[in-house]
Amino acid sequence: MDLVLNHTSDQHPWFVESRSSRTSAKRDWYYWVDGKGGRRPPNNWAARFGGSAWTYDPHTDQYYLHSFLPEQPDLNWTNPAVREAVFDVVRFWVDRGVDGFRLDAINWLGKDTSWLDNPWRFAWRSYYRQVHRHDRDQLNTHEALRALRASLKDRGDIFLVGEASSDTPGGPAAFYGDGSNELHEVFDFRLLRSLWHPEVFRRLIVESDRAVPQGGWPPVVFSNHDQSRHIDRYGPGGDPLRRARATALLLFTLRGTPFVYYGEELGLRNGRLRRADLRDPYTIRYWLWKSGRDPARTPMPWDASAQAGFTSGKPWLPLSQDWRQTNVACEQQDPRSMLSLYKRLIRMKKESKALGAGTYQQIDDVPNECLVFRRESHAGGRGEALLIAVNFSAQAREISLPGGPSQLAHSGRLILSTDPLRAEEGGRADRFPLGPDEGIVVSVE
Numbered sequence: 001m002d003l004v005l006n007h008t009s010d011q012h013p014w015f016v017e018s019r020s021s022r023t024s025a026k027r028d029w030y031y032w033v034d035g036k037g038g039r040r041p042p043n044n045w046a047a048r049f050g051g052s053a054w055t056y057d058p059h060t061d062q063y064y065l066h067s068f069l070p071e072q073p074d075l076n077w078t079n080p081a082v083r084e085a086v087f088d089v090v091r092f093w094v095d096r097g098v099d100g101f102r103l104d105a106i107n108w109l110g111k112d113t114s115w116l117d118n119p120w121r122f123a124w125r126s127y128y129r130q131v132h133r134h135d136r137d138q139l140n141t142h143e144a145l146r147a148l149r150a151s152l153k154d155r156g157d158i159f160l161v162g163e164a165s166s167d168t169p170g171g172p173a174a175f176y177g178d179g180s181n182e183l184h185e186v187f188d189f190r191l192l193r194s195l196w197h198p199e200v201f202r203r204l205i206v207e208s209d210r211a212v213p214q215g216g217w218p219p220v221v222f223s224n225h226d227q228s229r230h231i232d233r234y235g236p237g238g239d240p241l242r243r244a245r246a247t248a249l250l251l252f253t254l255r256g257t258p259f260v261y262y263g264e265e266l267g268l269r270n271g272r273l274r275r276a277d278l279r280d281p282y283t284i285r286y287w288l289w290k291s292g293r294d295p296a297r298t299p300m301p302w303d304a305s306a307q308a309g310f311t312s313g314k315p316w317l318p319l320s321q322d323w324r325q326t327n328v329a330c331e332q333q334d335p336r337s338m339l340s341l342y343k344r345l346i347r348m349k350k351e352s353k354a355l356g357a358g359t360y361q362q363i364d365d366v367p368n369e370c371l372v373f374r375r376e377s378h379a380g381g382r383g384e385a386l387l388i389a390v391n392f393s394a395q396a397r398e399i400s401l402p403g404g405p406s407q408l409a410h411s412g413r414l415i416l417s418t419d420p421l422r423a424e425e426g427g428r429a430d431r432f433p434l435g436p437d438e439g440i441v442v443s444v445e
């Protein structure tokens with residue numbers, strides 16, 4: 001379940017009471033500060049979605065802090081009553097069967113309440129024109145996360161995964177704590193934001209994995225609600241569908257927990273939206289400079305009926321342009337569809353000890369355009385080794401299994417290909433061709 005810890009709505013009863021007067025019992029549940037020299041904000045802090053992070057409230061003649069939109073006032077996490085109230089919200093959902101939380105914008109929880117200005121730097125828009133030294137990434141953020149983890153200690157096996165900015169000091173992995181006392185996993189979005197290039201993937205996979213402390217576990221993510229869908233992001237310069245299938249292979253074969261963003265298991269494309277269609281304030285504000293977030297948020301297409309079976313009314317956003325072919329009902333009937341590939345990969349991930357908790361080893365002596373790695377496990381006394389190879393180029397390539405053709409112990413059997421037309425489960429071999437943007441899994445003995 002998605003859970004926002006940093007802020008509430010300005011319509012929330014807590015904030016309504018907080019802004020009612022300076023003497024309200026919940027006044028310090030949020031950050032209320034006097035302006036500088038009258039109607040000037042307390043400092044230069046910029047909101048993540050543009051403009052000042054402060055909004056003036058004429059009723060009480062003070063400013064309140066909002067790191068995102070004015071309608072999203074920040075909670076004051078230095079107040080013990082706020083912490084306990086939020087933990088009560090968490091326990092409310094745990095008591096109803098929720099067993100995990102995706103925690104939004106966790107590195108914003110802590111603030112430097114001396115209200116110093118952030119240092120300036122040159123950048124193209126307001127939020128990036130300052131070094132965010134005082135408005136986020138504070139030490140008391142880690143105190144809050146440790147308290148949250150401790151509050152759930154007796155509630156069973158509750159899973160916490162966090163979202164933090166990629167430029168947070170120490171990187172997102174800083175919010176694992178010592179690996180056992182803060183979050184179980186923290187998203188690293190560098191692969192999500194990178195180019196489709198094997199050298200970039202090789203470097204970032206190793207860096208991300210090494211950053212996770214002992215006791216923590218890495219997540220694997222290629223799409224989310226804040227970015228363009230990976231089928232369109234990785235598509236330019238090659239075949240988008242082939243690359244999306246290869247990305248699916250990486251999602252379920254790299255070391256870590258795979259996170260699937262709705263619709264990517266269908267190969268759903270970004271929606272083609274007009275400005276009048278937009279709903280997200282961030283997308284509207286920066287529509288001229290980037291595609292924004294709404295194109296990746298179009299309704300889930302369930303079938304080819306009216307409004308794709310999503311609603312009987314008018315959806316919040318228009319349907320994606322290819323919904324009549326790219327929908328669940330259609331792809332469930334096609335064994336070569338993207339959905340069928342995801343089902344196979346999920347089954348393989350679940351059944352394979354090597355892909356579950358096995359070791360990860362990159363193989364270097366391969367064509368430059370290919371990413372090749374080995375997953376291996378000896379759990380339960382039964383060994384399993386898999387070789388995964390992905391061709392990032394638009395030309396065919398060939399890989400040889402480590403050890404060379406003279407060592408028959410290093411032969412393998414092809415058990416999965418992202419090419420829906422390629423035969424699998426063939427005889428043993430020590431060399432395997434790779435088509436353009438194809439990924440394969442080889443069982444090695």
